[in-house]
Amino acid sequence: MLTLHEAADGWLARVRLPGGRLTSQALGVLATVCEQHGNGLIDLTARANLQLRGLGTGAGTQLASCLAAAGLLPSVAHDRVRNVLASPLAGRGPRALDEIDAVVALLDERVCASEALHDLPGRFCFLVDDGSGAIREMGPDVTLAARGGGRFGVALDGRALEFEGDGAAAVDVAVRVAEAFVAARGDAWRLSETPGGAATVAAALGLALTPMTRAVRTPAIPPGAVQQRDGGVALTALAPLGQLWPALLRELARLGDDVRLSPRRTLTLVDLDAGRVDDTRAALTAAGLVLEDDSGWVGLTACAGAGACPRALADVRAAASARAATRRASDPPEHWAACERRCGEAPGTPVAVVCNADDDVEVRFDARTWSVPTLEQAAGRLTLEAAR
Ligand code: SF4
Structure with a gap:
């Protein structure tokens, strides 16, 4: 938040949110600062943080003071380490x-x-x-x-x-x-x-470690309602490409006071009364989030890509959006990146599409890789492999 990064669409600030937790007050403040200082785009990141995009050159100080007042900057010295x-x-x-x-x-x-x-x-x-x-x-x-x-x-x-x-x-x-x-x-x-x-x-620390255990990929966090152990209901929605915007934050603030973000680009409203779930689901859908657990967006992510990152070699967001229309929710998780840095790819993601500097596109599906000339052909290869 205090050290802005320069991106293709202006300066970018990252707001760290321990536990991915946001109150309705914090959502309202973020919506306002995004409108006043940014370009209206907010990314939900692979660390369940938020990135405010398109900020003006001198926005840092005002931004930090607004967010500190909302409790989002409890320690200036620890801004970068609250992961x-x-x-x-x-x-x-x-x-x-x-x-x-x-x-x-x-x-x-x-x-x-x-x-x-x-x-x-x-x-x-x-x-x-x-x-x-x-x-x-x-x-x-x-x-x-x-x-x-x-x-x-x-x-x-x-x-x-x-x-x-x-x-x-x-x-x-x-x-x-x-x-x-x-x-x-x-x-x-x-x-x-x-x-x-x-x-x-x-x-x-004078402590011993037990033998190594293999990391396993845990099940997706599917959109939809889950009955909580305490009788309440948690309702999860998915933000395609992790893309959020001020009006959406305001709608979330209206619907609940406790929103949880996840690295899987989901937002969960917890502790809802069962009687409010249908209306809340309809409102989140109308606001532009995905609530269907069979959506092609489940498990699909992409980096910022062309227009937002100066290193981008292609518009992977447009390609990933086209892919979402044909992909099944049960297909293995996949990430699309517009250069070899592969930002936003979660560890252990089994399927990846990466644009290379030598003008080709690498496709990885589990342990196998292919090199193809275009993003469209990459999508075709993935459809073929998923059908096997
Ligand atoms: S993977 Fe490359 S193009 Fe995509 S956001 Fe990272 S640096 Fe930019």
Whole structure:
């Protein structure tokens, strides 16, 4: 938020949202600053953060002061390091083992209180998992995972520490891990890049790691309603290409006071009364979100592409939109990128389309790859492979 990036459509600010959580007040403030200072486009990112696009050259200071007043900038020194992902239903879903909202809030508070963590790289990422395992394939550096009965474990780079404690104890370990990483990291951006890897950091804390467990891709977060364990209802909508805009944020603010964003480009309204679900579903559909769980948009993402990024070699968003019309929701997740940097591709995404500098398009489907001349032919290849 304090260090704007230059993009093809102006300056860009990233607003970090621990747990992907937004109140109706925060939604309203974001809508206003986007209208006043930006070009009206907001991206929902692969880290469940928001990017405000098309900002003017001098917008940074005013933006920061508006967002700080809305509680979205609790620490200037920690603006880039508050990367805390969380299970989107945060303990409410049928597969969850515990509630995690208080753990997310405490973790963010403890990160912001640590002077050593001023220097935590912006790519370092925490995940608070409610036990459902949702989004664990995002490859967090540190995972705090509910085990039920108020107990939590901690994993470093996918390997569990020999530790179990309550939420506060797990947060304490997670913060000490991050501080030990800062002390040991050298030039590393992520725990996996540290000399000696996660084991070095675990040893600095006097804790051992259990053997490596393979990361698995968890099921998609499908659009639609889910009965919460406490009797309420959570309603999830999907934002095609992660694209949001001010009127949509205002409509979300009108419909609920607790919205959860996920790296799968979904928005979930939690704690709805069952009697409000049909009206809320209709309003979200009318606002431009996808509520059908059989939509071709389920599992389909693309980078910013032409018009928004100066490195883009093609309009992958238009190509991905055409692909959404023919793709099945049950097809494996896929990501389209307009250059080899492959921004926004979640770890472990099995299908990818990437534009190369030498004017061809690489198509990957699981372990197989092809080189084709056009994006249209890339889409054709994917249709063929999915039908096999
Ligand atoms: S993948 Fe390339 S074109 Fe797409 S947003 Fe990243 S840098 Fe830009």
